[in-house]
């Protein structure tokens with residue numbers, strides 16, 4: 001059983017808290033501290049972003065984070081080193097990567113997966129790799145061999161037929177995109193969010209976690225009433241953006257924010 | 267699955283865009299297939315191309331260039347004479363008609379040189395659609411005349427400051443806008459790039475270039491040309507020119523891409539020469555990237571060629587060897603720009619000037635009594651200020 005599957009089946013929480021941040025912003029070693037802080041304050045699963053030069057599915061906050069990260073010399077060695085250090089701090093918490101397909105493809109799928117797994121990664125989210133591509137099928141196969149998960153995105157625009165087809169090559173959980181557009185904090189969500197998530201739960205036998213736009217404890221609390229998990233990226237990245245040059249301050253601010261969100265969805 | 271699906275050219279192409287866009291891409295694909303078969307749509311498109319754009323564009327025999335270069339006879343397919351001054355309008359009209367058919371009242375576009383932005387703003391004005399154009403902040407500066415025209419036509423320009431602030435970033439930003447407004451908005455992609463069905467649609471709307479050139483040349487010369495040349499940015503004027511000739515094995519085909527300042531990463535936009543297979547802006551194609559799969563910023567003297575990717579069909583034609591893609595440096599393009607201007611009385615776009623440089627070599631190699639057709643993709647009004655500035659730097 002995959003690590004993510006057993007986590008959701010453990011019944012340890014009502015709704016999982018899945019924070020995201022970009023590795024290497026403002027530098028790789030600080031990322032280790034940020035990762036540890038987030039783990040210590042209540043992440044159930046942690047999404048680590050591998051920066052990509054052209055993040056088309058991301059809004060301005062995460063775009064800027066990727067750009068700041070890429071000012072450091074990018075290398076997979078650094079990515080895996082930092083990942084391993086974060087993983088070693090709390091090995092029981094599942095780590096997943098969120099990145100675009102090009103860097104993975106360029107690294108070589110099997111080589112990338114072997115090293116990711118060694119570093120403690122148990123799943124991948126790839127916003128620009130639709131499930132109905134040859135590359136996605138290859139990836140799914142290779143992940144399965146390694147007991148790792150391919151977490152697909154479903155959006156308010158995804159039609160039933162597509163959702164049914166997608167369930168064949170999805171595992172871990174479904175990343176339900178709460179609103180149109182790209183990542184970023186939002187005040188409102190699509191009106192039928194609750195119904196959509198319920199429909200997904202009935203159609204796909206996987207936990208449904210909601211993300212894109214969530215930032216406040218109130219929003220998290222409200223959505224956790226019906227979603228199996230809450231994914232937060234931009235709001236966390238903004239904490240890093242606003243304080244990142246001062247590591248101690250960032251760590252304090254992150255601890256405060258993460259624990260508030262965790263408390264709001266218990 | 268994969269390579270034999272529609273939307274692939276060999277291993278290239280496909281649909282690698284965020285899930286939020288998939289339904290819109292599928293709607294676009296099925297609408298387009300329907301419209302393609304519709305006599306009414308065909309008539310409507312032909313009506314606007316003839317009466318608004320000014321098609322068919324002439325095929326000009328370039329007597330003085332032929333003499334000067336001393337080789338093959340030179341012919342020019344005059345896309346510069348289209349309304350708004352470049353081939354981009356062919357595609358903008360076609361896609362605006364699709365958008366109208368789908369009931370979308372807002373259109374958006376990305377632009378580098380500004381020609382596609384101008385074309386989109388123009389059809390937006392003509393059809394009365396709300397129009398937004400994403401343009402790199404650097405390009406807003408160096409293609410300021412077009413930026414001004416776009417605004418004058420009533421479209422909104424949103425300058426993009428991320429990254430290199432050129433075409434690549436403008437394209438990403440347009441995709442983000444589309445993801446947010448996909449139910450009300452059509453994204454008129456400006457080159458033969460992007461997720462399926464865009465490379466196919468853009469190619470089809472640009473194919474008038476090649477089919478007109480082919481039949482006009484044949485009518486006048488009772489044969490086909492020996493070679494054709496076009497410049498390749500994203501690859502729309504070139505694929506439009508090439509497509510009608512792909513099956514004519516006796517016609518040699520050449521593409522001119524931007525060699526920029528030199529072969530180092532970041533100095534050029536020579537995707538077909540230096541690119542490696544990868545995924546960018548929704549398509550699998552050749553891309554200029556580093557050893558880790560990060561996209562390397564492109565450079566070209568011409569904003570319209572300044573893109574680190576290329577349409578997937580070109581990647582395929584390069585792999586099969588059907589088209590010979592060659593690099594032209596900034597300096598060579600500038601020289602060709604001046605040469606053509608003075609010898610033929612035609613100021614070509616800096617993009618097109620790249621094609622002229624390749625054409626000169628090809629004409630010499632072919633020798634006399636052979637024929638060469640160049641796609642004159644657009645006129646150079648937009649480049650006059652920039653060329654003067656560059657000439658000033660040369661001194």
Ligand SMILES: Cc1ncc(COP(=O)(O)O)c(C=O)c1O
Nearest residue numbers: 381499500501502503570643644
């Ligand atoms: C006159 C002209 N030619 C060529 C291009 C390059 O685009 P493509 O390769 O899509 O024809 C542009 C782009 O702006 C252009 O304005």
